[in-house]
Amino acid sequence: MPAPRRRETALRHRLAELRGPDVPAKALDARALAALAANPGCDRRAVLDGAGVDKAALAGALGTPSAFGQSQFALTRGNAFEARVKADGGAELLRLVRERLDPRAEPPERARVPDLSASGPEGRTARTALALREAVAAGGWTLLDHPMLALDVAGAPAFLEPDAVVVHPDGGWTVVEIKSFPMLDGSADPAKVGAAARQAAVYVLALEQVAARLDPPPRVRHRVLLVCPRDFSNLPTASAVDVRKQRAVTRRQLARLARLEDIAEALPEGTCFSPEQPAQRLTAAVESVPAAYAPECLATCELAFHCRDRARADGAVTSLGRSVRAELGGLTRVGDVLAAARGEAGDPADPAVAALRRAAALRAEALSGAVPAAAATGEAVCP
Structure with missing residues (x-):
């Protein structure tokens, strides 16, 4: 077995040990990856996310439960809206893509929607790459519904699932983000739009890695399509969002992340983050990994309450904010x-x-x- 493959296999085994025996890995989605990139100095979050630890369950076991998660009503409403946007082979979605991003292209009347099903995330990633290559070769419009992409994060692959990727007749690729928050009079909450842009930038980076393996590499568009309900209805409307700034920041921050292999090797033998452990042992395991707490973590990390309590107990100025710490x-x-x-x-x-x-x-x-x-x-x- 080649040395890189041996290192990758050893890292996966080590991360599985950190997660705990028979504990399934929690997928690292684009929202979590964008939050991780915003705080690249936090080894604790890097290793927990890299190992697929359920941080919400971990926070509950530590006695500092998080306030994360959507209500069942919000999830149901979001799923219903996404299904409406993608109905009839994605006809309305493709119309919005052409209208907002590519008005000179031919109408998407005979768009292809390939089957992306495969076994496991690795299989789905390979099937997505093949579908993208076939779509570029065939020309015309193609809609990839929930494709699977892989992005290298600190030396380990993270599997990501955007809402959709559209291949244009000229061979370009566009990321589509479908959100359930409304656009009122053509504009949406800037904070929510910013969060969606950071999430979409992660998908753009992952798509660029796929495109780089093709000859010639297709153009990954840096303007993504944000689809939301119009006003207070369930009718879709869309806006083009330029994510070049978010992409550049995310790429730079991900490059600063310490390699998971180095963090894992520095941990004491027997370290495990399974919530089934006794509280004292679990706390010691979490504290063995350095954290970089800041008040911004309260909006992005399930362990924020625990890290805030520790930062305050230690008298760390980071609990006052990054700007204060810098001053x-x-x-x-x-x-x-x-x-x-x-x-x-x-x-x-x-x-x-x-x-x-x-x-x-x-x-x-x-x-x-x-x-x-x-x-x-x-x-x-x-x-």
């Missing part, structure tokens, strides 16, 4: 920050220390109505 330079503990502000520690020539002491002096002035004498000398100024 404080080498001061990484809240206690060190307060000591520097009081003039008890820190180099006065350090810009961060000087700014803290000045802020403390201003605070004292606001509370007392006059600048204390100690402020002028850089001595303790905080009550």
Whole structure:
């Protein structure tokens, strides 16, 4: 067996051990991958997602359950809307693609919708790649419904399933994202659109890897189609979203991720993240992997409550936010920050220390109505 294949097999076995015996792997979807790319310094999330650990179940076992997940009503509504968009062989979806992205192309009257079924994610990925190659060779319109794509993440493959990929008559490929939030008067919630764009950018990166293996490589379009309900109805409307910025950021952040192999090798022997373990042992396993908590994690990670509690207990300034952490330079503990502000520690020539002491002096002035004498000398100024 070639050395790369042996390393890949050994890594898979190691990740299975970390996940726990007989525990099925949780698929790493594009939403989780975009969140992981937004915080590439967090080894904890990287190894848990890479091993396919169910972080929601893990958070519950640790006593800090997450607030993630959609209601059954939202899931049902989303599935019903997607089925309507793709009805009649995707006729309405292809009409929206042509109208918004390729108005000069021929009408999609005889579009192909190939069968992408296969055994396992690897089989579905290979079947998708074959369907894309055949669609380019055949010309015309082709709709791939829930194709399977693979993207290398920290040295391990992540299998991704976009809502749809459309092949244009000129051979170009477009990612389609179908969401159940509404477009009111032609515009949608910017925060939700931004999240959808980051998710679609992950699919674009994965498609580019498939295209790179073809000769000549087809063009992967950087404008994706976002399909949503129009106003308060269940009728579909669409908007073209340029994801070049999100793609560039995601690609750069994924490149910064430490390799899973290196993280896994650094863990103590016997480390396991199965929620079935005793709480004390499970906590020790989680704490053996360094985390990079920030308040933004509360909106993207199921373990955020646990990591926030630990960051606060350790007095880490990261719990105050990434922007605050960046302003404080080498001061990484809240206690060190307060000591520097009081003039008890820190180099006065350090810009961060000087700014803290000045802020403390201003605070004292606001509370007392006059600048204390100690402020002028850089001595303790905080009550």
